[in-house]
Amino acid sequence: MKVEKKKRKRAAQEEEEEEEDGELGDLYFRGIAAYFVETGIQPRRLQIWKQKLLQLGGVVEDHWSEHLSHVFAASVETVTDKCGRRKLKKSKTNVLKYTWIEDCLKAGKCLPIDSYVLDILPENRSVSRNSTENSGLRDNAPEKAVSSSLQKLTSSERATTSDWMQIINEGGEMGVVSKGLHKKETEGVCVNCEGGLHNTQGASSEEDCDMKNEAEASSAELAPARDAAPGPVDSLKNEPEAGYTPPNLNAHITGPFSEIKDIYKEALGDDRRAFSYYKALSVLEKVPFKITSVNQIKGFPTIGKSLMESIHEILSTGRFSKLEHLKNDNKVRVLALFGSVWGIGPATAQRLYDKGLRTLEELKTDNTLTPPQRIGLMFHNDIITKIPRHEIKEMEAIVQKSGSELCPGISIMCGGSYRRGKALSGDMDFVITHPDGHSHTGFLHELVRKLKSEDFLTEDLRIGIEHSTEGTDHGVDTWFGLCKYPGREMRHRVDFKVYPFDQYPFGLIAWTGNDILNRRLRLLAEAKGYSLDDHGLYPIVTDANGGKVKLSVSVPCKSECEVFEKLGFPWLEPHERNL
DNA sequence: CAGTAG
DNA sequence: TGGCCTTACTG
């Protein structure tokens, strides 16, 4: 968490499409008009594919129709659910696996489609396949279908495509939220929401039950939308969630980028530049193929001129001179080391350096460190060590058990990167509430005391405000500190946040992240005349003087998915929030 | 208030 | 060229 839960900036905008692309030579996707069946595909990968397709001369449509040249899907099942078996067979559309796009990108050219065709079987789903018929259909030269489909592309359809890109690319400016996404929202949000709450990791049994009821309640409210589209809902419900953590194929780039990002942030205090690398990292990590040429990522969002040059250097020479330069600078190295200590930022690191200190050992002799910094220093090595998922799961159970003993019905959930399904996390973020709306008051102090007595919590780093018993304020109890995995002395960073029940969904979203999602939700809220933070969604109204005023009463939301829904943002399972 | 964190 | 988050605690 530590690393990724930081600054968020305005993410990249859509690039200016067709215009300049028209002059480039290698638009090997020219003439392709495609629809993407999204079921079972990570949103980020979809984004990249669509982007590349557009970039290289193709057209992406947000709905299926028979004039399209290509349809891409993860499997036969998903595509037939979405488009209908009969229609597909009737049309001349090439139905391909997504791997075709990946391989084309890798190859840098348009490959033959033969081995990528998804065979649409006749009515019975049995195994027998009519390869003759299929191959006959598929062997149509793409150009043929393409040219005709191109002619049918009206300017309005192209505009649709642009809208799509805009949304995919940024999620900002969502005031314009478009048809394609909107459709998906109304179809999928309720059922997905239910699934999402079911899937929440390690909730105590009572709490799991509560959450389930909550989800069902909200599903019921939205029943009309669901009833309106039974087919797609079924397919979404059965959607197999493949690979929560796709392998990063571009560690040769993201590794050095991550290093330089940390240096900019923790040693040099250049947050802006650091965040540029951070954003680029989140894009590069999800590129579904190994980048071997900068041409493959030309025009990607968040990757501008400078980063392109850096990537080019890494690809062609295997080195990253900018990073080497920084790492060879002894002062930068010391600043980065000091800055990696919890509680010590760039300014303090610089001050300590100026005092002549050079190592963590020497730092321990300094008497100007604050108590939290001293603790951060003492357990520096522990704290920077990532925690394996299964250990977090056990520790979550410990906290839940103690919490329940203390206050039956309390809900304690570990959010952060753990909830997003990561295999390793830098820390643990516990988000706590109580469904009765009042028992959370004063709970945190007791919980911390009990967990300390059990030798689980060890050191305090920071203690948050006291929660008002009146409930008129927005106070959220917080506690930051360290804990021990049972039987071991190593310390881990732990955060607790206790929310009143009505603010809980907002807190849970905020502390599940990731940062980029939070940023997008916040921008979207802003565009729709709201202000979103970790305890509510507040309408912004214009007062008599024309000034903007944030109402103090939040739009009520009983669940995470209700927040997504109110914002008009397509529902994302926790593991889908690694944007 | 600056510095720091999430 | 300037904007790129917000809020709250520590000392």
Added chain:
DNA sequence: GCCA
């Protein structure tokens, strides 16, 4: 650092 990226972007409008």
